[in-house]
Amino acid sequence: MSSVSRREFVKVAASALVVATVLSASKSRSEEVRGRRWAMFIDVTKCYGCMACVVACAAENNVPIGVFRTWVERHVLPGGSVVFVPKQCNHCDNPPCVKPCPTGATYRGRDGLILVDPDKCIGCGACIVACPYGARYFNPLTGVADKCTFCDHRIYLGRLPACVEACPTRARVFGDLSDPHSEVRKLVDRLQSKVLKPETGAEPQIYYYALPEVASR
Amino acid sequence: MSYPSYPHGYMYPNEVAVGLTWLPVIVTYMLFISIASGSAILVGLGVLLNSGILRRLTPLLLMISLATGLVFLLGPLADLRRPERAVYIFLYPHVIPSEAYPGVSLIALMAGLMWPLLVILLVALWYLVLRRNMWGSIPARVVALALTLVGLVWSTYFALLLFTTIPVLSTYNLAPLLPIESFVESVALASSIALLALVIHHRGVEASLARPLSFIVIAGGLTFIVLRFFGVFRLHVYLTGSPSMQIFMEAFSGLNILTLILSVISVLLAIHVYLRGSVISSTLLALTTLLWVLADRWLFAISLQSISKTMLALVPISLDIALWALESIAMVLIALFVYYVLYNWVIRTPTLKGEGGGGGIG
Numbered sequence: 001m002s003s004v005s006r007r008e009f010v011k012v013a014a015s016a017l018v019v020a021t022v023l024s025a026s027k028s029r030s031e032e033v034r035g036r037r038w039a040m041f042i043d044v045t046k047c048y049g050c051m052a053c054v055v056a057c058a059a060e061n062n063v064p065i066g067v068f069r070t071w072v073e074r075h076v077l078p079g080g081s082v083v084f085v086p087k088q089c090n091h092c093d094n095p096p097c098v099k100p101c102p103t104g105a106t107y108r109g110r111d112g113l114i115l116v117d118p119d120k121c122i123g124c125g126a127c128i129v130a131c132p133y134g135a136r137y138f139n140p141l142t143g144v145a146d147k148c149t150f151c152d153h154r155i156y157l158g159r160l161p162a163c164v165e166a167c168p169t170r171a172r173v174f175g176d177l178s179d180p181h182s183e184v185r186k187l188v189d190r191l192q193s194k195v196l197k198p199e200t201g202a203e204p205q206i207y208y209y210a211l212p213e214v215a216s217r
Numbered sequence: 218m219s220y221p222s223y224p225h226g227y228m229y230p231n232e233v234a235v236g237l238t239w240l241p242v243i244v245t246y247m248l249f250i251s252i253a254s255g256s257a258i259l260v261g262l263g264v265l266l267n268s269g270i271l272r273r274l275t276p277l278l279l280m281i282s283l284a285t286g287l288v289f290l291l292g293p294l295a296d297l298r299r300p301e302r303a304v305y306i307f308l309y310p311h312v313i314p315s316e317a318y319p320g321v322s323l324i325a326l327m328a329g330l331m332w333p334l335l336v337i338l339l340v341a342l343w344y345l346v347l348r349r350n351m352w353g354s355i356p357a358r359v360v361a362l363a364l365t366l367v368g369l370v371w372s373t374y375f376a377l378l379l380f381t382t383i384p385v386l387s388t389y390n391l392a393p394l395l396p397i398e399s400f401v402e403s404v405a406l407a408s409s410i411a412l413l414a415l416v417i418h419h420r421g422v423e424a425s426l427a428r429p430l431s432f433i434v435i436a437g438g439l440t441f442i443v444l445r446f447f448g449v450f451r452l453h454v455y456l457t458g459s460p461s462m463q464i465f466m467e468a469f470s471g472l473n474i475l476t477l478i479l480s481v482i483s484v485l486l487a488i489h490v491y492l493r494g495s496v497i498s499s500t501l502l503a504l505t506t507l508l509w510v511l512a513d514r515w516l517f518a519i520s521l522q523s524i525s526k527t528m529l530a531l532v533p534i535s536l537d538i539a540l541w542a543l544e545s546i547a548m549v550l551i552a553l554f555v556y557y558v559l560y561n562w563v564i565r566t567p568t569l570k571g572e573g574g575g576g577g578i579g
Contacts, residue, residue: 066234067230067231067234068230068231071229071230087229094319095319098318098319098320099319099320099321099322100320100322100323100324102305102306102310102311102322102324102325102328102329103302103305103306103308103309103310103311103322103325104309104310104311104318104322105305107317107318108316108317108318108319109317120302120305120309121299121302122297122298122299122300122302122303122306123297123298124293124296124297124298124324125296126322128231133229134228134229134230134231134232135229135231136231137231137234143298143299144298144299
């Protein structure tokens with residue numbers, strides 16, 4: 001009788017330990033989520049398609065050839081004029097890519113950044129399929145999902161993301177959206193900005209000014 | 218909302234790099250899930266409804282469900298870029314939503330919880346009904362109810378995946394019909410496979426068993442045809458005329474039409490089997506139903522990947538059949554081996570005897 005009780009006790013204790021570990025891990029990460037809200041404002045009228053941001057990003061983050069953390073789209077408007085629209089991960093508030101990840105490798109990290117833990121990713125591709133912005137890809141070198149991190153290794157050292165720093169026309173403005181005095185907050189408030197694919201409900205955090213309809217998908 | 222012009226767009230650069238996962242091994246995986254879940258539903262319902270016919274088929278359906286259910290996870294395993302980390306799904310399952318991990322991963326839920334549950338319930342039902350001869354007992358009925366529900370969830374798994382990321386688009390694209398279609402396909406396919414297995418085991422067709430199985434295919438097939446026709450009609454009304462959708466619609470329509478034609482042939486063959494069952498028509502019925510569901514699973518593979526995107530991700534199709542077909546064949550051979558082991562050493566008979574007979578075996 002006592003051996004059965006001991007076994008049951010061990011079972012219950014082990015289950016409780018597992019649940020507590022999972023909950024505490026998820027709680028500690030959740031606490032990091034609250035705080036600043038990093039966002040980017042992109043003025044399409046200022047981008048002239050030099051691709052400096054694309055090159056800077058690839059150099060900074062060792063992005064392999066053929067895949068992109070950021071890219072610049074070229075669109076021809078009905079009148080014949082050309083616009084260039086930079087795109088990248090939107091670090092959504094309601095991220096469609098985080099939900100399907102089976103191992104929690106993709107998560108909402110510090111200050112709302114959507115990040116990938118390369119050591120936990122199994123390479124199933126569920127997040128790549130789920131992202132409505134085509135911002136994710138398989139890193140051919142590591143075999144895991146990869147994407148823009150808003151250069152989280154730079155921004156907490158007081159530096160700008162590589163793409164923002166490289167932009168010669170200041171078409172990209174980066175900052176803390178929750179700070180009412182930040183430039184990005186003021187631009188979003190002052191200028192009529194749009195986000196990509198609002199109908200998905202993803203609540204993206206890249207705000208575009210003068211985004212033509214043809215490029216909004 | 219700009220739905221009147223939806224969907225339109227273009228491919229993103231990373232979509233060009235990743236392309237569409239268009240692999241036979243994934244389709245085989247989906248097909249196996251349909252067979253395993255359909256058989257589980259039939260065997261569970263047999264116990265719940267105390268059906269004499271399904272009772273006779275219990276060993277066969279259990280063997281089919283176990284043989285396919287035990288191996289179907291090999292499909293996604295073959296598809297992972299880091300297969301050595303597959304066990305992480307069990308170690309770090311994303312099933313508790315939090316701020317850092319919003320939502321619940323259906324993949325983790327199914328692989329980490331529903332798959333072991335399916336196998337455990339099948340083994341439990343085998344033990345209760347075939348080993349202990351407890352057909353109709355409360356424990357057997359409880360297990361059968363749980364098995365039916367788990368089978369139901371598995372049979373609609375791929376359709377449910379559509380809702381986990383961007384529900385509004387899935388709803389708009391009439392995806393709510395897909396779980397029902399997927400369910401009827403699974404049950405019809407399981408019935409056809411059971412019929413084929415009976416033909417192979419008995420080298421003939423026993424009318425008392427073939428008629429109910431073919432009736433299930435008729436009912437499932439007709440339901441599917443009505444639902445799919447409605448879905449295709451609606452998509453054509455909305456999407457025809459969009460030049461950017463041309464490529465997608467060609468393949469989508471082609472597979473849809475193929476699926477519809479095959480399902481109609483299946484229903485006709487099932488009617489033939491029902492009226493005057495023969496070995497040839499039963500075999501043809503099984504093969505046609507297999508092809509019907511195969512075509513539709515392929516369609517699912519496309520829909521799953523294009524639902525949240527520009528829907529033009531279809532363009533760069535590169536299908537390395539030589540490599541992936543071997544993996545699919547390997548899955549089929551492993552399933553047949555498991556079936557062989559179950560038949561020769563565990564369950565040992567495909568069917569129980571008729572009314573008043575049967576009972577504990579194995």
